[in-house]
Amino acid sequence: MRKLISILLLLILFSCSKKDSEIYLFSYFKGNGEDGLHLASSEDGLKWEALNNDKSFLEPNIGKDKLMRDPCIIKGGNNKFHMVWTVSWNERGIGYASSTNLIDWSEQKYIPIMHHEPDAVNCWAPELFYDEASELYLICWATTIPGRFPETDDSNGNGRNHRMYYTTTKDFVDFSETKMLYDQGFNVIDATIQKEDDTYIMFLKNETKLPKVEKNIRIATSNTLTDNYSEASEPISPNWVEGPTAIKIENRWIVYYDMYTEKKMGAVSSSDLKEWKNISDKISFPEGTRHGTVFKVKESILTDIISLHNNGYSK
Template sequence: MNRFLTVLFVFLSVTVMAQKEVYLFSYFVDNGQDGLHLAFSNDGLKWTPLNEGKSYLTPTVGKDKLMRDPFILKGSDGMFHMVWTSGWWDKQIGYSESKDLIHWSEQKGIPVMEYEPTAKNSWAPEMVYDPENKEYIIFWATTIPGRHSDVSDSEHEKGLNHRMYCTKTRDFKTFSPTELFFNPDFSTIDATILPKNNKFYMFLTNENPNPPQKNIRITNADHASGSYPVKVSEPITGKYWAEGPTCLEVGEYVYVYFDKYTEHKYGAVRSKNMVDWEDVSDQVSFPTGVRHGTAFKVSEAIMKLLKNK
């Protein structure tokens, strides 16, 4: 019996070791022409580029053929699903999937805003899995002139006044009609959602330019599909301008990374309770030129493949 327990302990230990997760960060550089970049971290603080800083996937869809704001989610089917901004003024978003983050399916455009003749764009798409309805919710930012409450000095923002829209899918082949997802009384882009403690936390930017906000706030809902209260938290970021939030659980902390885009560098805040946030921007380091990334976990087996590419 003792021998059996010993063998079982060894087996379980090996299994746990084999299932150990590491952290990846998907991002773009420059304007996004050369595509998908990846970095890794063992502690959530120091991020090192993979593939010698070269792209893993070159964009082929969209008017501008860009791959900005790449967001990657490992699905319930074991596949990595990626969406991205395919062009500055596209009414579509890009999509591809992969088993190993190296070999990707043929890229396609999802025409999320084609039904809106005056829609200006489809920016920074992300996803969350809805376990209740067993489907993925893809959400992004779009400006439709005259549709929402005015933003003071929106002309300074080239007339942009964003709200979050969404579509839903179970197979990434058929998609539900686009609908309004989050409609606060301010312009918002770059939302991301973290499932935690039976809630869904949305981190988003307040983009209002006058008086300047450009900071990250939080709201949460009991269901992935919402509704998310439009009365959001006070800023969790500092006096700098921040955009492109992405979340990662590392040990007892939730990290929120973001692009300090006027300073051309990345920052971060972290919390143990989702209420009190500590700015740790001076503790994080990212690859040179990193833009609008998303953080996620992968197995050591996937990491080994990426390092050996």
């Protein structure tokens, strides 16, 4: 009897452990973002499988162009998933929605984060970071304001010339004043932030095209979330890539990016954030994947998504 009880306890512990284990998800868009949010899953961070038969989980309905590009999803401190996205190529606000299960989403909300700047051209690739200590959410994005940084204008000032901006919120209702997050004297977009120990790590894209093409991923670091980021590192990726998103799996960082001129995803890996190895030949994504965000969820979340798909779920 004692042996039987021990076996049952082990089975229960195994079951609980399995249920509480985590798996990786990737939020992404396809085409121009017109059909909305797509999700893929992976057990190892290398091989990614589309969920819901690669159909959209949420169709965009806000913004003048009604797009859902660059979907960034994180899990907040209230066990709720929060998502922000680009609603248009040329608009001064972004989209926001939340969910507890990645299936049922709140009403979509337009956040006018750059409406105080009448000359602002756009708000591209918003990203979220949740600071557990302060229970504060940071939203950062790239905006061009014509004439604001003439020293790095290209095309005689008619091209995009971005800098990174940010706002903070605790409830996605009230927001702090928009401020500059990153300006190191070059055209920058697609910044995303991770934290390791006491260091904030910003992966960003040097968007410079003239006089020399960069279009590559670099790293900046800071001991504070909202300021004092270092000069950008040397490139860790090839040129002509965008949309970095990063995660640490065991003792290895993986940074995924969109090789948009080749219409496929790529990645680099590192154990120390200094020496990087191109692992693009070791990853696979659903056809047509455009950049988004990698994040972890409980396996039970994935089980529910798959169960609904098997029962004919579609939006």
